[in-house]
Amino acid sequence: MLKAKKLLSIIVFILMMFLYCLLVMAFLVKINFNNGLVEFFVYFVLGILWVFPSMYILRPFKKK
Secondary structure, eight states: OHHHHHHHHHHHHHHHHHHHHHHHHHHHHSSOOOOHHHHHHHHHHHHHHTHHHHHHHTGGGSOO
């Protein structure tokens, strides 16, 4: 059962990352950035935000 749970966790993680990337790209295409610094900050923040949900998805890999 543990191997199946880990495999499912990996599949869910990959699918959720793919969905997150698609949503971020679709959202950012609609915004016209006139400042490179603002664009860098937005991409930086959105690039870091995926870490927090991934901690819960990858929980079966955490050693007890």
